[in-house]
Amino acid sequence: MKLDTLRLAGALCTLAISTACADNGIVTPDTPELTSITVAAEENRTELPVNGALQLTATGRDQDGAAMQTGPLAWSSADTTRARIDGQGVVTGRANGTVILTAASATGIKGTLTLTIRGAVHRGPITQSETWREADNPHYVADDVVVAGASSPRLTIEPGVEIRFAEHAAIFVGGQQPGSLTADGTAAKKIRFVADDASPDKGHYYGVYFDRHTGAGSSIRHADFNHCGIDRGQVKVGADACIAAVEPNVAPTIADVTIQNSGSNGIVMMDGGAFGPGSANVSVSGAELFPLVIGADFAGTLPDGGTFAGNGTNRVRIFSNEPVTRTQTWANLGIAYSVSTDLMIGGGGSPVLTLADSVVLRMPSGATVYVGNWSGNGEPGGLVALGSRTETAAGPVVFTRITADSDAPGKGHWDGILFARQALGDSRLRNLSVEWAGGSEGAILTRGDRGAFITDSFITGSAGCGIWVDPMGTTPTDLSAGALNNVFADNDGAAFCVGDF
Numbered sequence: 001m002k003l004d005t006l007r008l009a010g011a012l013c014t015l016a017i018s019t020a021c022a023d024n025g026i027v028t029p030d031t032p033e034l035t036s037i038t039v040a041a042e043e044n045r046t047e048l049p050v051n052g053a054l055q056l057t058a059t060g061r062d063q064d065g066a067a068m069q070t071g072p073l074a075w076s077s078a079d080t081t082r083a084r085i086d087g088q089g090v091v092t093g094r095a096n097g098t099v100i101l102t103a104a105s106a107t108g109i110k111g112t113l114t115l116t117i118r119g120a121v122h123r124g125p126i127t128q129s130e131t132w133r134e135a136d137n138p139h140y141v142a143d144d145v146v147v148a149g150a151s152s153p154r155l156t157i158e159p160g161v162e163i164r165f166a167e168h169a170a171i172f173v174g175g176q177q178p179g180s181l182t183a184d185g186t187a188a189k190k191i192r193f194v195a196d197d198a199s200p201d202k203g204h205y206y207g208v209y210f211d212r213h214t215g216a217g218s219s220i221r222h223a224d225f226n227h228c229g230i231d232r233g234q235v236k237v238g239a240d241a242c243i244a245a246v247e248p249n250v251a252p253t254i255a256d257v258t259i260q261n262s263g264s265n266g267i268v269m270m271d272g273g274a275f276g277p278g279s280a281n282v283s284v285s286g287a288e289l290f291p292l293v294i295g296a297d298f299a300g301t302l303p304d305g306g307t308f309a310g311n312g313t314n315r316v317r318i319f320s321n322e323p324v325t326r327t328q329t330w331a332n333l334g335i336a337y338s339v340s341t342d343l344m345i346g347g348g349g350s351p352v353l354t355l356a357d358s359v360v361l362r363m364p365s366g367a368t369v370y371v372g373n374w375s376g377n378g379e380p381g382g383l384v385a386l387g388s389r390t391e392t393a394a395g396p397v398v399f400t401r402i403t404a405d406s407d408a409p410g411k412g413h414w415d416g417i418l419f420a421r422q423a424l425g426d427s428r429l430r431n432l433s434v435e436w437a438g439g440s441e442g443a444i445l446t447r448g449d450r451g452a453f454i455t456d457s458f459i460t461g462s463a464g465c466g467i468w469v470d471p472m473g474t475t476p477t478d479l480s481a482g483a484l485n486n487v488f489a490d491n492d493g494a495a496f497c498v499g500d501f
Helices: 001-016 296-303
Strands: 017-021 027-029 034-041 047-050 053-062 074-078 083-085 090-093 099-103 109-125 131-133 139-147 156-157 160-163 171-173 180-184 191-195 208-210 219-226 241-245 254-260 264-268 280-283 291-296 316-319 329-330 338-339 343-347 352-356 362-364 368-369 382-384 398-403 416-419 428-431 430-436 442-447 458-460 465-470 488-491 497-498
Touching: 034 099, 034 296, 047 090, 053 099, 053 109, 074 083, 083 099, 090 109, 099 264, 109 131, 171 180, 180 208, 219 241, 254 264, 264 280, 291 296, 296 316, 296 329, 368 382
Parallel strands: 034 109, 047 109, 109 139, 131 156, 139 160, 139 171, 156 180, 160 191, 171 208, 180 219, 191 219, 208 241, 219 254, 241 264, 254 280, 264 291, 291 316, 316 338, 329 352, 338 362, 343 368, 352 382, 362 398, 368 416, 382 428, 398 430, 416 442, 430 458, 442 465, 458 488, 465 497
Antiparallel strands: 017 027, 034 053, 053 090, 074 099, 083 090, 099 109
16 A cells, blocks of 8 residues: 555656655645746837936746746846946936847846837036937927027027927027027928827927027027917916017027917017017917917018918917007018007107008907007107008908907997007008997097098998097198098998097
């Protein structure tokens, strides 16, 4: 009986695959041994940008495939010029290319992972001039980049560069110290400003902001922006636009630029900010608010060309709390100008505001266009609006209400156009349409006789007179005379009134 038991034990030892037998023939389990190591990156990533960091992990398994501790590991990089790795498995990208990272146990068991180093990460201050190159694509703005320093650094972005922004990130140019930006793509190689997100919302990142010490010659040309312009509820500090300049004497050149899906406005130029020489062909679509926002005194710098569609309010927003003190022309951009408050034209330089064919100005409730007088200071100024009656896209210059055309008409919605005593003698209105004004005596009011300076124009829907002249002791020209070809319709007052106001 004892002999049979030993024979059975020996047979079991022979058949055992993953067990061991003691000298007495009793079956015992094998001791687990580390036989393999698998190396993986967080989120299973296979790419890492230059200057980016990534945590690697190592998982050990025994001879049966069961997980087990690896013990202390020695991490190494096959090419430290492309990537370095520390003792905790954190790898840092250094240059574009492919590199093999290795984790080795004390017993010599190894695991590897191949990473592609591609792109460059940027954050923090740029205090010396540098260039972002196409060869290093894509470029990641992981946090705010500020181009400013005692040496007046310039950030140059090559044609064909793609910049991916982290949430809430921005590029600031010329903050407390001087700084400049040259981001000039080409028609064949545009510069792309995009969100670092596979499915971004509008306003994923802020954009590019030109601050008070932006250097001359800063520019963005042949570039596309998408999903920028976080809405912080304020049109100031550049926060509510994809591109902004909101300080005096800051005028970057913006040319051949397309902005899509802004969470706020497309471009904001305020408080002395303006478009620089050579600006042209700016297109904005899908913005939650306005495609363009600019101060009244610099609206003459708005670039020609471009298209605007699908924006929350598809108009140019004019902040008229600053008067027009510079002679300029407001071009027809294909969309109306939406004026924020009274529009005042006047200054020591005797500025003249010229409105191009078919320009439409939408005036807010109770607002007045003051020509030759603002804030009671009596500065001279002029207004020239010479529309066309040709059978083309050109047509009358229009002053109308700010509300939508589909709203019920409201006579006297805004006050009208007032030519003060200081209005320049070369002011002239031809083929002008003034609608829904007259909240203050008349749709057009003038102090003193200016001769036949209004012709071929339309004054309709006034809550008062069509044209009111305060003759100031002179005999005024009858601006309703048939020879002048002015048309008056649906006004509550007479076509032409004379008297003090």
